[in-house]
Amino acid sequence: MTTTEANEVSSTNGQGFLKNIAIDAVVFGFHDNQLKVLLIEYKRTGLFALPGGFIRESEDLNVAAMRVVSERTGLEDIYLDQFYVFGDYGRFDPTPLKTIMTANGNKPPEEHWLLKRFISVGYYALVDFTKVSPSPAPIFDSCEWYDLNKMPVLIQDHTQIVHKALDALRTNLDRKLIGFNLLPEEFTLGELQRLYETILDKKLLRPAFQRKMLSLGILERIAKKWTGGAHKAPYLYRFKVQAL
Amino acid sequence: MTTTEANEVSSTNGQGFLKNIAIDAVVFGFHDNQLKVLLIEYKRTGLFALPGGFIRESEDLNVAAMRVVSERTGLEDIYLDQFYVFGDYGRFDPTPLKTIMTANGNKPPEEHWLLKRFISVGYYALVDFTKVSPSPAPIFDSCEWYDLNKMPVLIQDHTQIVHKALDALRTNLDRKLIGFNLLPEEFTLGELQRLYETILDKKLLRPAFQRKMLSLGILERIAKKWTGGAHKAPYLYRFKVQAL
DNA sequence: TCAAAAGTGTTTCCCTTACACCCATGA
DNA sequence: TCATGGGTGTAAGGGAAACACTTTTGA
Numbered sequence: 001m002t003t004t005e006a007n008e009v010s011s012t013n014g015q016g017f018l019k020n021i022a023i024d025a026v027v028f029g030f031h032d033n034q035l036k037v038l039l040i041e042y043k044r045t046g047l048f049a050l051p052g053g054f055i056r057e058s059e060d061l062n063v064a065a066m067r068v069v070s071e072r073t074g075l076e077d078i079y080l081d082q083f084y085v086f087g088d089y090g091r092f093d094p095t096p097l098k099t100i101m102t103a104n105g106n107k108p109p110e111e112h113w114l115l116k117r118f119i120s121v122g123y124y125a126l127v128d129f130t131k132v133s134p135s136p137a138p139i140f141d142s143c144e145w146y147d148l149n150k151m152p153v154l155i156q157d158h159t160q161i162v163h164k165a166l167d168a169l170r171t172n173l174d175r176k177l178i179g180f181n182l183l184p185e186e187f188t189l190g191e192l193q194r195l196y197e198t199i200l201d202k203k204l205l206r207p208a209f210q211r212k213m214l215s216l217g218i219l220e221r222i223a224k225k226w227t228g229g230a231h232k233a234p235y236l237y238r239f240k241v242q243a244l
Numbered sequence: 245m246t247t248t249e250a251n252e253v254s255s256t257n258g259q260g261f262l263k264n265i266a267i268d269a270v271v272f273g274f275h276d277n278q279l280k281v282l283l284i285e286y287k288r289t290g291l292f293a294l295p296g297g298f299i300r301e302s303e304d305l306n307v308a309a310m311r312v313v314s315e316r317t318g319l320e321d322i323y324l325d326q327f328y329v330f331g332d333y334g335r336f337d338p339t340p341l342k343t344i345m346t347a348n349g350n351k352p353p354e355e356h357w358l359l360k361r362f363i364s365v366g367y368y369a370l371v372d373f374t375k376v377s378p379s380p381a382p383i384f385d386s387c388e389w390y391d392l393n394k395m396p397v398l399i400q401d402h403t404q405i406v407h408k409a410l411d412a413l414r415t416n417l418d419r420k421l422i423g424f425n426l427l428p429e430e431f432t433l434g435e436l437q438r439l440y441e442t443i444l445d446k447k448l449l450r451p452a453f454q455r456k457m458l459s460l461g462i463l464e465r466i467a468k469k470w471t472g473g474a475h476k477a478p479y480l481y482r483f484k485v486q487a488l
Numbered sequence: 489t490c491a492a493a494a495g496t497g498t499t500t501c502c503c504t505t506a507c508a509c510c511c512a513t514g515a
Numbered sequence: 516t517c518a519t520g521g522g523t524g525t526a527a528g529g530g531a532a533a534c535a536c537t538t539t540t541g542a
Contacts, residue, residue: 018264020262020264020265021363055331055363060332060333060334061331062332064331084326085305085326086305087308088305089303089304090304117262117301119262119265121331171419175415205531205533206493206494206495207532207533208532210494211496229493229541230492230539230540230541230542231491231493231539231540232538232539233540234493235495432521433521434520449505449506450521451506451522452504452506454522455503459503473514473519473520474513474515474518474519475511475518476512476513476520476522477512478520478521479521479522
């Protein structure tokens with residue numbers, strides 16, 4: 001988010017953005033055999049939240065989601081999935097935003113658009129942890145990876161959003177074959193298996209897993225091997241570029 | 245929709261409703277071995293559309309969707325699923341609404357809230373065809389079932405919404421075991437199979453289908469049988485009430 | 489030589505597929 | 516008696532589960 005954009009967002013009437021609709025993004029990464037989530041911290045308040053944003057008046061919803069995640073990660077062409085729309089009235093809670101804006105020296109008027117009720121479209125993003133440069137923005141001060149199991153308390157219903165995103169990721173993992181988006185371009189079957197085991201939170205049998213993945217016909221074995229451990233060198237694989 | 249509500253909706257500023265968000269509902273029914281969809285026709289315009297509506301300022305999104313479908317079907321406790329949020333800018337097309345409002349004698353000002361861009365949360369509903377009393381509302385004049393394969397041209401992107409709803413129904417059919425919602429409380433396995441065949445648009449093997457359904461353990465065979473044809477009387481089944 | 493991880497072989501088991509057969513019923 | 520649709524039996528096929536074995540490499 002640029003400073004200009006930040007000024008737009010903090011304008012009282014929210015000129016240029018759609019009203020009552022927001023985007024919340026659960027950005028998943030995979031590192032050290034742990035699932036990570038990208039979280040924003042608003043300094044001087046101790047408040048944590050999911051990266052999110054709003055939709056410009058002439059902007060596609062999916063483009064807005066891509067933009068939001070791009071701004072926090074520095075990446076382009078990110079794998080994104082709409083997974084749920086959070087629209088309960090009970091989730092409406094302007095208190096944290098009021099606190100945040102006040103802490104930044106902009107005590108907002110009661111009728112400020114950001115303090116109105118929002119319905120939030122939930123997206124999860126799958127990114128290559130090693131390629132991400134988490135970057136904060138003028139209106140908040142830190143943007144960092146957190147272990148999924150060691151998340152701080154989040155504002156509003158953001159914790160439930162993360163859990164629902166994880167549920168969606170789990171059910172889509174095999175159906176849509178999306179796990180690869182969390183790994184670098186080239187990876188071993190062992191790394192892929194540890195990813196699956198982490199997401200699904202259960203052990204998988206190695207022979208079965210290897211055969212299953214290879215039988216899908218979407219992996220390409222790279223001639224070059226990898227080395228480093230006191231054991232047989234595994235093959236590297238990558239996504240097969242689908243034939244047109 | 246009552247007349248009072250209709251007046252609220254046609255007020256220029258949309259007081260009492262969330263801005264820029266709408267709901268579109270694809271209500272599926274099953275009759276004569278055909279999938280049916282509930283459509284609205286705006287008279288004096290020849291325009292057809294999906295039932296839809298808006299969210300009140302203090303209303304849950306899912307409650308609003310239930311309300312929209314209730315109003316058109318006369319039912320309560322309807323099976324509803326969010327399946328996608330349609331948010332492309334390209335779908336913004338105020339022309340048909342302008343036509344409709346003009347045809348009803350309310351030529352709207354350009355800044356009328358209904359002519360603004362909306363992001364639409366798509367729901368599909370599964371209802372018992374025999375229990376539905378399709379009912380129109382003051383601002384439109386007919387609400388009827390249409391064969392999925394013989395739908396008229398719909399306004400905006402509503403035709404694509406129907407197709408995407410059907411896709412979602414197909415992928416969820418086995419995963420969520422939701423097909424039963426399209427049948428009366430008591431049904432034969434033959435009826436259930438014809439429902440599945442219609443939705444999936446392919447023939448299924450009878451013995452396999454029966455065993456699969458029964459092995460799920462969610463069907464309860466009712467002692468009473470049904471009669472009428474020149475053949476063995478099939479058993480009636482119903483959803484087993486899940487034990488708490 | 490050994491431990492560790494990778495890759496492959498093999499057997500068992502189960503579910504699905506495919507087809508056959510019997511049952512009940514009305515014309 | 517026959518056609519029609521409903522229910523069940525059964526054998527074959529395919530894939531997953533479980534386990535064994537070999538291979539490669541560094542300590």
